[in-house]
Amino acid sequence: MLSKKTKYGLKALTYIARSEGDSPIQVSEIAKNESIPQKFLESILLTLRKAGVLGSKKGKHGGYYLRNAPSEIKMTDVMRVLEGPIAMVPCVSLNYYEKCDDCPDELKCSVHKLMIEVRDSTLKVFRNTTLQDLSGT
Amino acid sequence: MLSKKTKYGLKALTYIARSEGDSPIQVSEIAKNESIPQKFLESILLTLRKAGVLGSKKGKHGGYYLRNAPSEIKMTDVMRVLEGPIAMVPCVSLNYYEKCDDCPDELKCSVHKLMIEVRDSTLKVFRNTTLQDLSGT
DNA sequence: GTAAACCCTACTAAATTGATAGGATTAATA
């Protein structure tokens, strides 16, 4: 299941991409328009900022803005920040590899083989999708 | 993340597929050979039996066996039984559809569009993979 | 009739999720 965090984060990014002009977008505006609890959204955008996806401006008339063009923001990056590893098991994760303690030989493990296929097909989708695609132009 | 339940279930099914002969396979044997807590595995195989994937024989010399040939057991079915819906959000689930309460128009929702693509690509893998593929011939 | 197997229900500890609370800090502007 996709976490609310990721769902809200994607919606917020889409919202920002659609409203991009000169001034940053405020959390309160996004929260209201997308029906997201504001305090929760605050922490999510903070995560995205720390990861380098968003930039922010503090104080009055502050808010968040994209650090890159929507067409340059790939879902692989966003999903890894919000949801964590794309692989369903650590032993097939490209970025967070970990050996299974119960598995003597990965190459003979049926789960391993299947999960590599799932990972690759999901990765293909995320690599070929940018925030521009999500925001619908 | 893939749950241990699903992981253990897949390993057990593979084990059974590989050992298929005339007599059913016992939980204790699978548990020992695959390093799975026996009581936990019992409940998993019970689930698979209730779902019609496995059959069982009670009493001495009892155990579990496949109800169909490995080549007929698709990952779509197994995964739905063990892990639940394949879709990452209910609003794109084929078998467990549910509307999002925060989403006024699904067709305009960026998350919805993305998750449909992910669902379809994952489904493609599961539809094209059988237990025979997992057990490695 | 007894041992060996599956069957079933209930419980539990730990982790994760989806928040909420409360303020600290920063910047625009009147």
Add this chain to the structure above:
DNA sequence: TATTAATCCTATCAATTTAGTAGGGTTTAC
């Protein structure tokens, strides 16, 4: 310079899910 409006940060919490464990009940081969 004081006020206001925004982000930033830490801590806490209730509910749910996960990964088991416990303790038998039931069935069948021998």
